[in-house]
Amino acid sequence: MTTSALPAPVGVFQAWRADAAATARKLLANPLTAVGVAVIALLVGVALFAPWIATHDPLRQQLDAALQPPSGAHWFGTDEFGRDVFSRLVHGTRITLFIVTLVTVVVGPLGMGIGVVSGYFGGRVDVLCMRVADVFLSFPSLVLALAFVAALGPGLDHAVLAIALTAWPPIARLARAEAMTLRNADFIVAAQLQGASHLRVLWRHLAPLCLPSVLVRLTMNMASVVLTAAGLGFLGLGAQPPLPEWGSMISEGRRYMLDSWWTVAAPGAAILAVSMAFNLLGDGLNDALDPRQSS
Amino acid sequence: MTASPLLQVQGLQVAYGPTPIVHGVSFTLGREKLAVVGESGSGKTTVGRALLKLLPRQARIGAERLQFDGMDLLQAGERDMAALRGRRLSMIMQDPKYSLNPVMSIGRQIAEAVQRAAKLSHAECNERVETLLARVHIRDPKRVAAQYPHEVSGGMGQRVMIAMMLAQRPQLLIADEPTSALDVSVRQEVLHLLDELVAEQGLALLFISHDLNLVRHFCDRVLVMYAGRVVETLAAADLPRAEHPYTRGLMAALPSLRQRRAVLPVLQRDAAWSAA
Numbered sequence: 001m002t003t004s005a006l007p008a009p010v011g012v013f014q015a016w017r018a019d020a021a022a023t024a025r026k027l028l029a030n031p032l033t034a035v036g037v038a039v040i041a042l043l044v045g046v047a048l049f050a051p052w053i054a055t056h057d058p059l060r061q062q063l064d065a066a067l068q069p070p071s072g073a074h075w076f077g078t079d080e081f082g083r084d085v086f087s088r089l090v091h092g093t094r095i096t097l098f099i100v101t102l103v104t105v106v107v108g109p110l111g112m113g114i115g116v117v118s119g120y121f122g123g124r125v126d127v128l129c130m131r132v133a134d135v136f137l138s139f140p141s142l143v144l145a146l147a148f149v150a151a152l153g154p155g156l157d158h159a160v161l162a163i164a165l166t167a168w169p170p171i172a173r174l175a176r177a178e179a180m181t182l183r184n185a186d187f188i189v190a191a192q193l194q195g196a197s198h199l200r201v202l203w204r205h206l207a208p209l210c211l212p213s214v215l216v217r218l219t220m221n222m223a224s225v226v227l228t229a230a231g232l233g234f235l236g237l238g239a240q241p242p243l244p245e246w247g248s249m250i251s252e253g254r255r256y257m258l259d260s261w262w263t264v265a266a267p268g269a270a271i272l273a274v275s276m277a278f279n280l281l282g283d284g285l286n287d288a289l290d291p292r293q294s295s
Numbered sequence: 296m297t298a299s300p301l302l303q304v305q306g307l308q309v310a311y312g313p314t315p316i317v318h319g320v321s322f323t324l325g326r327e328k329l330a331v332v333g334e335s336g337s338g339k340t341t342v343g344r345a346l347l348k349l350l351p352r353q354a355r356i357g358a359e360r361l362q363f364d365g366m367d368l369l370q371a372g373e374r375d376m377a378a379l380r381g382r383r384l385s386m387i388m389q390d391p392k393y394s395l396n397p398v399m400s401i402g403r404q405i406a407e408a409v410q411r412a413a414k415l416s417h418a419e420c421n422e423r424v425e426t427l428l429a430r431v432h433i434r435d436p437k438r439v440a441a442q443y444p445h446e447v448s449g450g451m452g453q454r455v456m457i458a459m460m461l462a463q464r465p466q467l468l469i470a471d472e473p474t475s476a477l478d479v480s481v482r483q484e485v486l487h488l489l490d491e492l493v494a495e496q497g498l499a500l501l502f503i504s505h506d507l508n509l510v511r512h513f514c515d516r517v518l519v520m521y522a523g524r525v526v527e528t529l530a531a532a533d534l535p536r537a538e539h540p541y542t543r544g545l546m547a548a549l550p551s552l553r554q555r556r557a558v559l560p561v562l563q564r565d566a567a568w569s570a571a
Binding site for chain 2: 122123184185186187188189190191192193194195196197200204205208209
């Protein structure tokens with residue numbers, strides 16, 4: 001090995017950037033992942049520029065133009081109140097992204113924290129945390145989310161809270177498994193040997209090692225969050241009308257489905273595309289971040 | 296303070312489950328180089344880790360007396376031990392491949408130890424890390440500090456471990472085969488460095504090894520372990536005149552440059568050794 005063969009990173013930041021660039025290249029090398037990334041990028045772009053992209057006000061009713069088929073004026077047709085489906089779809093991306101982001105931000109740290117602590121300390125702490133997780137896991141997540149929303153009252157914020165409460169146990173399980181395989185590793189003992197406290201070992205040594213698999217799981221989780229949010233919306237417990245949430249759009253269009261297929265098809269396709277994209281991205285991240293698979 | 300030795304161990308027992316694997320190990324350690332030798336699985340490393348209470352949690356440690364600088368280690372809680380570890384009691388672990396965190400750069404891992412010894416600014420800390428790396432004879436410390444453990448060789452990893460230990464200037468160092476991964480020239484440097492520390496800082500060194508020749512020349516006293524027991528304690532210079540048959544057997548199994556021997560003798564074990 002010659003010293004010149006290794007491009008010496010000048011600082012931690014540059015090293016990190018080079019690393020991130022390599023990961024990104026690996027991600028995009030897979031065509032399916034690239035499709036997923038593209039769809040999600042589109043979603044984010046549409047959400048950011050929704051008012052400029054939308055052709056109509058998503059909330060304005062025009063009863064004389066109700067249930068019109070797709071045309072030049074209304075690209076995806078109109079719904080029962082004459083609202084433009086395309087514009088509603090565009091504004092709906094904001095709600096979907098809001099739910100996905102908020103749930104992920106809550107669930108990631110929560111699940112990882114509980115999992116790492118439970119795996120590292122083991123014993124009674126582990127039993128306690130995992131039995132609570134078992135209770136949550138033993139219910140189908142939509143049913144549990146329904147119960148939470150029923151108790152809290154319908155609404156977007158409560159839907160987020162309910163989904164977050166049902167989504168943390170799998171993350172915690174994963175982080176716990178990683179922490180358990182690592183807690184007796186020599187380098188953890190070596191850190192303790194240097195006098196590191198439990199908190200330091202957990203935060204600086206264990207958490208970074210659990211991060212890749214948790215990240216992958218979180219991304220895959222986003223797909224099910226989209227579905228659950230749409231499900232809650234469909235059942236009338238998520239976003240409340242007149243908010244253009246995709247699930248509630250399907251629910252409203254369901255009555256006219258046979259004659260006016262576009263009221264259901266457009267939001268349905270959007271839900272399908274987005275949840276599929278998150279799944280593809282999660283798969284790609286799994287391949288890109290797993291050091292055991294890289295050649 | 297000078298009258299009583301730094302570390303007193305009497306009747307140390309370590310057990311996993313019902314059967315103890317270290318039986319009644321006793322020794323004292325002052326400011327000297329004490330070697331622990333014995334074959335694989337004789338409990339050398341377990342004794343070393345037991346002193347720091349760094350064994351897996353199912354291990355039970357018992358002793359009649361376990362004293363470090365007037366402190367009773369048996370009574371010390373996890374918090375007290377954490378305060379002692381690194382600052383006053385330290386250890387160089389056997390295998391650098393497993394003892395360095397794979398996702399942290401070497402510089403950052405040493406910096407953790409440096410920051411614990413004294414709060415320094417970022418620049419000062421980096422400087423100190425580089426000084427420490429240079430001290431263990433690593434060329435181009437800047438580059439090595441930015442590298443990750445898988446990018447350096449075993450010998451360099453071993454020296455990184457030593458640099459981490461040096462950051463906090465402990466009083467007692469347990470070196471668990473610190474030179475087994477090193478080539479001969481680097482080994483001499485590392486031994487020289489340890490020697491310096493003992494001479495200059497009055498470091499007490501517990502040197503775990505299975506290299507009898509090395510121990511004979513490097514250490515002051517030798518503790519010979521077999522099956523979790525200390526079978527013999529003697530001055531290093533007296534190794535050729537050891538009395539216990541196990542030690543004699545080990546010595547006899549060493550090849551020699553001066554005397555040509557057709558067949559090296561194989562150690563003949565005696566059940567009585569582990570019952571004693």
